[in-house]
Amino acid sequence: MRVLLTGGHAGDNPQLLPLLDGIAVARIGPGRPRCRPDRVVADKAYSHPSTRQAMRDRRIRFVSPEREDQIARRVARGSRGGRPPAFDAETYKRRNMVERCFNRLKQFRDLATRYAKRAAYYQAELTIAAIILWLR
Secondary structure, eight states: OOOOOOOTTOOSGGGHHHHHHTOOBOOSSSSOOBOSOSEEEOOGGGOOHHHHHHHHHTTOEEEOOOOHHHHHHHHHTGGGGOOOOOOOHHHHHTTHHHHHHHHHHTTSHHHHHTOOOSHHHHHHHHHHHHHHHHHO
8 A cells, every 4th residue: 555645735646656656566475576556547637648648658557537628629639639548447447446445544533634734643544544444
C-alpha cells in the first residue's frame, strides 16, 4: 500500500506518477521488488491524455473512462482526433473495491473529519486504520 498526502486543493491527476514511483511489491522468492503494476484502474479524474501517454511509456495498462469533453474534442477533430482509447469495462467494474475501502476508512471519525492538523499525525492515523481493516 502506498499513501501520498497532498494539500487540500491539489488535483488527483498530477499525483498519480509520484504515487506509482513509490510502489514496490515484494516477489515470492529471490529478486528485486516489482515496481511496475500490471494495470492501473482509475476514475475519470485521471483520464487526461498526458496520463494515458505516461502509462503507455511505462508499459502499464490503463483502464479509465474517457471524459465527455475529451470525447467531444476528439470527435470534433474528425479523423485527426484518433481512435478512442481502449477501455475494459469488466476490469473497471472491480474499481468499486477501492471506493468501498475509502468508505470503510471514513468510518474512522478522525480520518473523516481530519482532526489531525499535521500531515505526519494524519498519515499515522491512516496507517493504523488500514492495519485494523486489514486484520479484520
